[in-house]
Amino acid sequence: MPPKPAFAGLALVFAAFFFAAGAPTPLLSLRQQEWGFSAGTLSFAFSVYALALLAALLVAGSLSDHLGRRPVMLLALYGELISMVMFLAAPTITWVILARALQGIATGLATGAFNAAIQEQAPGSLKKLAGNLAGASVAGGLGLGALVTGAAVQFTADANTLIFAILAGAMVLGIIFVSFTSETAVTRPGAVRSLTPRLSIPGKIRREFAAGLPLHIAGWMFPALFLGLSPALLRVHFALDGGLVAGFTAFLGPFSAAVASLVLGRYPARHSSLAGVSFILLGILAVLFGINATWLPAVWVGAVLGGIGFGGSFGGQIRLIAPHIQPHQRAGVFASIYAAAYLAFSVPVIIAGQLAPVWGLVPTLLAYGVTLAAFAAAGVVIQAALLKSESTPKPAPARSPVTANSRPD
Template identity: 45%
Template sequence: MSSELALTRAAPRTARISRTAAFGAAAATFATLYLAAGAPTPLLVVYQREWGFPEWVLTVAFAAYAGGLLAALLVVGSLSDRLGRRPVITAALIVEVVAMLMFFGANGIGWVIAARVVQGVATGAATSAFSAWIVELAPESRKRLGALLASLAPAAGLGLGALLTGAAVQLSSHASQIVFATLALIMLFGAAAAALAPETAVRERFSWRSLMPRVAVPNAAKREFLAAVPVHLATWMLAGLFFGLVPTVLGAVFDLHSGLVSGVTTFVEPAAATVAGYLLGRFVPRRSVLIGTAALAVGSTLITLGIVQADYALLIGGGAVAGVGFGTSFSGALRGVLPLARPDERAGLSAAVYVVAYLSFGVPAIIAGELVGAFGLLPVAVGYAVAIVIAAAIGFLAQWRLAQASALTERSA
């Protein structure tokens, strides 16, 4: 039997909703996908209290999501360039519904970890397709807005997920069921909207070999991509700190055990990232990244001092400043690299960016979790924050060198 399926370049089925409506629905659903990713963070503290598992299991639950997401990005990250955005996103959202139902019925940490893996797979499968689709669905006069929304949706969703779930934990003894039943319904609506939306990618012949793990960085984008690697490392290590380590730090260092406090604390960084990314999105990409990496370094220094001194105000303030750096630098880096790819390369390039991002999100937090047993939580958390400062400084220097090289080229022309 042939390994290729006859998926041709014929025009896709006529859409039943307009491009403008599809653009709004895609951006909202993408943010909700990450809202669901942030939702379990405040609940992990509740699960630990109810089920009595050790603290290192929290790191396993965190790592399970990142692992599933990375596997999906590697295997199907660029698949929507061949099959189309609509079928990949629709299928991924249905898998996300399955994950929500697993969370809803979980009666032990094993089920939660399994649900996190499934959720990671769904998020990884949808992320690069959504990033490309939102830009492509945006009206011609709003392409910059499309790129901005694609870059801000993950941070906005993660922050809102943690905040709203934290509030649910504080207000109801059935927070888990309320949160995940609601999210399952939203994902179903999102899947229906995706199925009815216009297709923006030209379908090509599909080969099973296209599922071999790979990332795709076009030659035209390689210089910008490589210069942004330390930027992504710093930004997503920051996210890993707040979603992977800070919930534990709040209890062990600050003696704060409230689910709402955990949600609010986790919310501050991505909320600041979203607002800053939107307000500073008018800057050219290079300037945005330079401003962002400087803010990351300053904010992470404040976070370090807050942890060392057990000063909650410093922790929150540092998270807000570093969050400004996250939103400004990550959105700037995406706006700088995505336009360098052709439409048929865009999902593959988005996949490459998010592979770097989620390696930075998951791997350092996993290593930190392993080191806690040997060195203690406080030294590991401080060392983690210092590593963010160093990565941000390297990212700033890499971007500064590219800015200087571009200026020199312009003067020579």
């Protein structure tokens, strides 16, 4: 297959993984009403995906460097297909949790292989677009998955069967498509050794990595709030049971992040990081106001602002670090970044799910939001200080008197 259609098609297949990851958001809330499991179980069913994805990234993030892109992409697609079938036939929440975990493993396998393949298949004029397109596929897929599934819950009799049957068919088409793409990696030995989890932060980037941690934590806690906890908030606090409103609420942030990652990618990385974390702070303040005032439009505005911030800040941080990483360090560094990201995406939601029955849903979500705002505020201060230090002209070295007064003979 020529590179151009392969490049576009791989980006589309990669987006399908995250469409499938966003799809359970409205369905988990529906299942909770039907099967009667607890809020803690609901939050775990959401978060186990991120934990499994993180584990797969740590263990197999560089596997395609050894086995080739195409075999790992196909392995990920087969795993995703099996998880779709499990969702389709799940009789209990235990089956849903197992399907969600397998989905996370498959997506973790896909992340490294598809990112690399999309970059390598991109024509020369589209190389810069490739990285932004892969990032937009992640966020956009999550948002569209939640929105379309929410509409299916609202307007069809059996949304679970409809959505996961379509997604299973999409994975079959993805398997066929990837089978006809060319291999872009040179295979090399050491596949088994590469399965040892590696986290590495070279000395050159440690300061930047540490400075970006509050930004990553706030940024990834934000979409987790909407994808993992907003359906319960809408049902309990706003008395809204419709699947469409749940899907739309979960859609706004990731979709805004997808657009922002393409737009803000044109600006300097530090400016993008600072603007992004500032938008996250504004977004969570709007969300907290909306929850406190029981005014849903404020929550929606906050979702858009926070989504823009997430897209700009995460992309900015990657661009700040990437130029300073040697090729042999890449897997370990990105594993470290995504370890922080997915822990922030999953662990706070699990904690919130356990606290909600004790504290009440709204107090728990307010505490979640205040914690997120504190990390975002710290990120604003740190990024502003770094921008100021980088913008301040450094004094030129002083000339010695001998040099200053010397004259040619």
